[in-house]
Amino acid sequence: MIDKVRNMGNGLHVEDRSGKGNRSRRRGVLQFISSAQMRTLDEQTIQEIGLPAAVLIENAGRAIAAEVVRFCLDQKVHKVNRGGQGRLQRRIWDEYPNGVSNPNSLELEHWLVLVGKGNNGADGIAAARYLVDSGLCVTLLYATSEQEMSIETLAQAAIAQKLGIPSKLYGRDDLAYGQFTGIIDALLGTGSRGNPRGNVAEMIDQANLTGLPIMCADIPSGVDADTGALYHPCIQARVTLCLGVLKAGLTQYPGAHAAGTVVVRSIGIPAKLAANVKPAGFVLTDEILERELGVDPARLRDSDGHKGTYGHVLVAAGSSTMSGAGLLASKAALRAGCGLATWALPEALAPHVAGAVPELMLAPVGGSMGWGAAAAHEVLRLLETRDVLAVGPGLGRFEEEGAFLRALWEGAPRPLVVDADALNILAAAGGLAAWKRRESATILTPHPGEMARLAGVSTAEVQRDRLGLARAFALEHGITLVLKGSRTVVAAPDGRIFVNTTGTPGMATGGAGDVLTGIIAGQLAQGLSAEQAAAFGVHLHGLAGERAAALRNSPASLLAGDIIEQL
Ligand SMILES: NC(=O)C1=CN([C@@H]2O[C@H](COP(=O)(O)OP(=O)(O)OC[C@H]3O[C@@H](n4cnc5c(N)ncnc54)[C@H](O)[C@@H]3O)[C@@H](O)[C@H]2O)[C@@H](O)CC1
Numbered sequence: 172m173i174d175k176v177r178n179m180g181n182g183l184h185v186e187d188r189s190g191k192g193n194r195s196r197r198r199g200v201l202q203f204i205s206s207a208q209m210r211t212l213d214e215q216t217i218q219e220i221g222l223p224a225a226v227l228i229e230n231a232g233r234a235i236a237a238e239v240v241r242f243c244l245d246q247k248v249h250k251v252n253r254g255g256q257g258r259l260q261r262r263i264w265d266e267y268p269n270g271v272s273n274p275n276s277l278e279l280e281h282w283l284v285l286v287g288k289g290n291n292g293a294d295g296i297a298a299a300r301y302l303v304d305s306g307l308c309v310t311l312l313y314a315t316s317e318q319e320m321s322i323e324t325l326a327q328a329a330i331a332q333k334l335g336i337p338s339k340l341y342g343r344d345d346l347a348y349g350q351f352t353g354i355i356d357a358l359l360g361t362g363s364r365g366n367p368r369g370n371v372a373e374m375i376d377q378a379n380l381t382g383l384p385i386m387c388a389d390i391p392s393g394v395d396a397d398t399g400a401l402y403h404p405c406i407q408a409r410v411t412l413c414l415g416v417l418k419a420g421l422t423q424y425p426g427a428h429a430a431g432t433v434v435v436r437s438i439g440i441p442a443k444l445a446a447n448v449k450p451a452g453f454v455l456t457d458e459i460l461e462r463e464l465g466v467d468p469a470r471l472r473d474s475d476g477h478k479g480t481y482g483h484v485l486v487a488a489g490s491s492t493m494s495g496a497g498l499l500a501s502k503a504a505l506r507a508g509c510g511l512a513t514w515a516l517p518e519a520l521a522p523h524v525a526g527a528v529p530e531l532m533l534a535p536v537g538g539s540m541g542w543g544a545a546a547a548h549e550v551l552r553l554l555e556t557r558d559v560l561a562v563g564p565g566l567g568r569f570e571e572e573g574a575f576l577r578a579l580w581e582g583a584p585r586p587l588v589v590d591a592d593a594l595n596i597l598a599a600a601g602g603l604a605a606w607k608r609r610e611s612a613t614i615l616t617p618h619p620g621e622m623a624r625l626a627g628v629s630t631a632e633v634q635r636d637r638l639g640l641a642r643a644f645a646l647e648h649g650i651t652l653v654l655k656g657s658r659t660v661v662a663a664p665d666g667r668i669f670v671n672t673t674g675t676p677g678m679a680t681g682g683a684g685d686v687l688t689g690i691i692a693g694q695l696a697q698g699l700s701a702e703q704a705a706a707f708g709v710h711l712h713g714l715a716g717e718r719a720a721a722l723r724n725s726p727a728s729l730l731a732g733d734i735i736e737q738l
Pocket residue numbers: 213214217224227228231287288289290291292294321358359360361362363364365366367368369371388389390414438
């Protein structure tokens with residue numbers, strides 16, 4: 172069972188409890204849901220099944236406390252190891268820290284729990300009880316007086332009071348932050364709306380200023396649980412203990428960054444109920460590729476296959492100043508496993524690139540005119556004996572660009588990948604609303620800037636809700652959309668969403684997108700459907716980028732061509 176998702180660098184690291192998990196990254200089944208879906212699930216559990224809210228809160232509190240203790244012990248292990256004072260045995264952990272061999276090792280810990288008025292606050296108070304029992308010192312800091320608290324929070328506060336857990340009320344009592352070693356953020360959960368206000372906002376600011384490690388209950392206060400956008404102010408956490416099911420917003424930046432390491436823990440919502448909820452999306456892992464998309468990540472080949480079995484990619488790309496784009500896309504298609512690749516390119520360019528990739532066939536088009544309406548008809552003729560068309564990388568902009576692209580869009584009876592300049596041409600020609608719906612598979616691969624032009628919004632608006640925008644765009648236009656960038660979103664025309672977690676910031680380098688176009692086209696040529704090719708393509712692209720970066724001293728030195736070599 173998957174219980175851990177780590178945000179480290181770019182990667183969302185998925186771990187499971189089997190013990191094999193730490194090494195088997197991107198395995199397991201991990202789905203994410205919206206805050207509204209989570210509320211429904213909570214309500215169904217409480218009202219239809221009859222499991223009281225207090226039980227869920229108890230489980231949440233215990234899970235949060237277990238993670239805090241684990242965090243503290245891990246820190247100690249690191250400290251001792253770094254100090255060279257000999258090895259401290261890592262303690263073996265079960266769900267709850269009763270198994271700690273020496274609770275005294277936690278006696279120097281003093282955690283401050285920031286308690287909001289909603290049920291997120293109730294989780295924090297329940298966690299405080301378990302922490303006290305584990306030997307930690309704990310102080311509760313309430314954002315509001317009892318009159319404003321939810322029923323559950325009030326009940327938890329009363330229990331904590333009877334147990335004598337020290338508490339303060341923000342704004343009324345003095346507090347010296349210097350005495351604490353860590354903070355639990357239980358201010359706002361999935362009931363949060365808009366910018367944190369009043370005491371809650373001040374408490375977030377102060378918590379961040381302490382520089383202490385912060386562990387969040389469910390989501391960081393100030394992160395939009397559905398989009399990953401940040402409100403102001405927003406908690407900057409070391410760990411987020413996501414309760415029940417992963418929240419969509421934690422898969423996307425900047426929310427993913429604010430959350431730190433994301434750990435997903437069960438709080439007792441019956442699996443039977445959870446299975447009835449249609450997830451908002453999936454994190455791409457080997458299991459998701461297989462189970463949800465029917466892709467074999469091992470890419471096994473028939474022993475009697477021949478080059479015709481694996482398809483022929485046609486790439487229409489490149490111009491005198493961007494010849495490399497066509498080379499990168501075509502070579503990537505070959506490395507992705509297609510049987511053959513042909514690069515259709517402006518005639519004047521052909522002599523300069525001949526032989527650069529010996530395995531590649533060149534098809535000069537357009538005569539002295541280069542790209543234009545006539546070239547489009549030549550590309551369509553070439554496509555009659557090929558399986559897939561990828562258009563866009565390094566095309567540049569040219570006089571008959573609208574007519575060129577429209578001829579391919581309407582006339583290509585094969586799967587089509589549209590990237591780079593072709594996307595800008597499409598946007599300039601009125602966008603998809605003005606174009607006929609294609610019958611064959613169509614994949615668009617915009618980066619956020621290109622997406623903004625296609626959707627007629629600003630880049631900031633694209634980034635504010637990447638999941639929602641990608642889903643709506645794919646549904647509306649009946650295409651498969653690959654919205655690139657860290658945590659690339661793949662949206663299928665049926666509204667399914669997949670988030671990629673592979674890749675490295677080293678891939679933010681010219682030509683990396685051209686390589687992705689080639690990889691996706693290569694997968695289409697081998698018979699994958701649009702969403703299979705897009706999802707598997709981004710997954711492979713990221714893995715190859717990681718391997719390439721690992722071979723360099725610094726990811727900053729990564730070149731797009733290095734990604735191809737690691738496919
Ligand atoms: N529904 C349930 O019974 C369960 C809820 N759980 C926890 O409860 C959370 C959801 O609880 P709630 O729905 O009570 O919501 P929250 O705990 O997120 O609190 C919402 C409250 O904060 C106030 N608020 C909203 N936005 C604000 C802002 N921007 N600035 C200041 N105050 C703001 C609202 O007035 C509202 O009363 C989950 O995230 C989870 O941590 C789980 O522990 C399990 C069970």
